[in-house]
Amino acid sequence: MTQTVRGVVARGKGAPVEVTDIVVPDPGPGEAVVRVQACGVCHTDLHYREGGINDEFPFLLGHEAAGIVEQVGEGVTDVAPGDFVVLNWRAVCGACRACLKGKPWYCFNTHNAAQPMTLADGTPLSPALGIGAFAEKTLVHAGQCTKVDPQASPAVAGLLGCGVMAGFGAAVNTGNVGRGDSVAVIGCGGVGSAAVAGARTAGATTIIAVDIDPRKLEWARGLGATHTVDASSEDAVARVQELTGGFGADVVIDAVGRPETWKQAFYARDLAGTVVLVGVPTPDMRVDLPLIDFFSRGGALKSSWYGDCLPSRDFPYMIDLYRQGRLDLDAFVTETIALDQVEDAFAKMHHGDVLRSVVVF
Numbered sequence: 001m002t003q004t005v006r007g008v009v010a011r012g013k014g015a016p017v018e019v020t021d022i023v024v025p026d027p028g029p030g031e032a033v034v035r036v037q038a039c040g041v042c043h044t045d046l047h048y049r050e051g052g053i054n055d056e057f058p059f060l061l062g063h064e065a066a067g068i069v070e071q072v073g074e075g076v077t078d079v080a081p082g083d084f085v086v087l088n089w090r091a092v093c094g095a096c097r098a099c100l101k102g103k104p105w106y107c108f109n110t111h112n113a114a115q116p117m118t119l120a121d122g123t124p125l126s127p128a129l130g131i132g133a134f135a136e137k138t139l140v141h142a143g144q145c146t147k148v149d150p151q152a153s154p155a156v157a158g159l160l161g162c163g164v165m166a167g168f169g170a171a172v173n174t175g176n177v178g179r180g181d182s183v184a185v186i187g188c189g190g191v192g193s194a195a196v197a198g199a200r201t202a203g204a205t206t207i208i209a210v211d212i213d214p215r216k217l218e219w220a221r222g223l224g225a226t227h228t229v230d231a232s233s234e235d236a237v238a239r240v241q242e243l244t245g246g247f248g249a250d251v252v253i254d255a256v257g258r259p260e261t262w263k264q265a266f267y268a269r270d271l272a273g274t275v276v277l278v279g280v281p282t283p284d285m286r287v288d289l290p291l292i293d294f295f296s297r298g299g300a301l302k303s304s305w306y307g308d309c310l311p312s313r314d315f316p317y318m319i320d321l322y323r324q325g326r327l328d329l330d331a332f333v334t335e336t337i338a339l340d341q342v343e344d345a346f347a348k349m350h351h352g353d354v355l356r357s358v359v360v361f
């Protein structure tokens with residue numbers, strides 16, 4: 001059995017996305033079909049449609065979602081029809097060498113659905129990050145469904161499925177920000193602003209938001225930035241050093257993912273400080289640095305996959321913070337849109353008009 005629903009497909013490099021019919025199979029062993037209630041527009045969706053991730057078109061976009069489990073396949077016990085879930089794109093396997101070493105957030109063999117969703121003519125779709133949730137229903141691995149408190153609205157809960165978790169976790173998990181730390185975040189879109197919020201939650205006392213768009217800096221201030229730097233008119237490295245006693249920040253997070261921003265992060269951190277790369281570079285990007293600078297500055301250069309999160313631990317935790325008024329997830333939802341407005345949302349993201357546009361079904 002299959003069902004046909006509407007979904008947003010990117011057919012070729014740079015071509016505008018279109019809403020079309022998607023065929024969703026019944027869940028097989030270990031799989032689940034989820035009725036999507038909300039899905040945020042993340043920059044990674046735009047990377048996919050621009051061919052910046054891989055060439056496996058056509059893509060079924062969307063990967064920052066919450067919804068209700070509708071059907072489960074054989075052997076699924078963790079979730080059941082009717083459960084309110086946030087979809088995650090790193091369902092840990094529990095058996096790879098990372099999982100066996102007790103570091104499941106690095107899992108090297110994460111699960112996705114085994115069966116493909118297709119176009120009406122049978123062409124298999126590549127779901128963005130193994131999710132594909134700009135669709136009324138989507139087929140995922142049951143491990144990609146994380147149950148959370150249904151008191152949070154789908155638009156808010158879905159944010160945890162990607163950008164907010166990635167940014168928050170980049171600060172809290174990967175950067176290991178602690179009490180009294182100084183933190184700089186370069187690029188304060190959905191991901192970077194969440195890193196600012198994460199730094200505040202973790203107890204950082206100097207939180208410097210860096211962006212080239214004054215609106216983003218204003219929003220970052222609302223989420224906990226103590227200082228802002230407009231990198232379009234100021235030298236970001238010099239300003240971060242100035243704001244941290246001349247030394248640089250303990251942790252600098254690059255939430256843009258370009259060679260120039262990563263270099264700023266590298267030089268804007270204190271001796272023995274940490275750089276966290278959470279923005280996703282394209283395969284052509286290169287960084288050239290004197291090796292002696294790496295050696296003499298010490299510290300750690302890390303990248304953050306999905307905020308090094310463990311969905312089962314971090315999603316319910318962040319919903320609790322939200323319910324207690326300690327994490328303003330509502331501030332990330334700039335607008336709610338319909339399924340046929342994803343292309344417009346990409347344009348708004350490109351122009352910096354939004355932190356998040358969220359498709360609501």
Ligand SMILES: NC(=O)c1ccc[n+]([C@@H]2O[C@H](COP(=O)([O-])OP(=O)(O)OC[C@H]3O[C@@H](n4cnc5c(N)ncnc54)[C@H](O)[C@@H]3O)[C@@H](O)[C@H]2O)c1
Nearest residue numbers: 043044166187188189190191211212278279280304305306
């Ligand atoms: N590592 C992960 O697990 C993960 C998860 C989600 C998203 N991402 C990546 O994170 C990045 C950010 O995603 P987003 O959804 O927040 O995008 P976004 O477009 O909302 O935000 C990007 C921000 O960077 C700013 N910016 C651009 N160039 C800059 C520069 N030179 N200096 C300072 N600021 C600059 C923009 O003004 C904007 O505010 C993307 O590369 C995305 O693919 C990574």
Ligand SMILES: [Zn+2]
Nearest residue numbers: 042044162163
């Ligand atoms: Zn994303």
Ligand SMILES: [Zn+2]
Nearest residue numbers: 093096099107
């Ligand atoms: Zn694993």
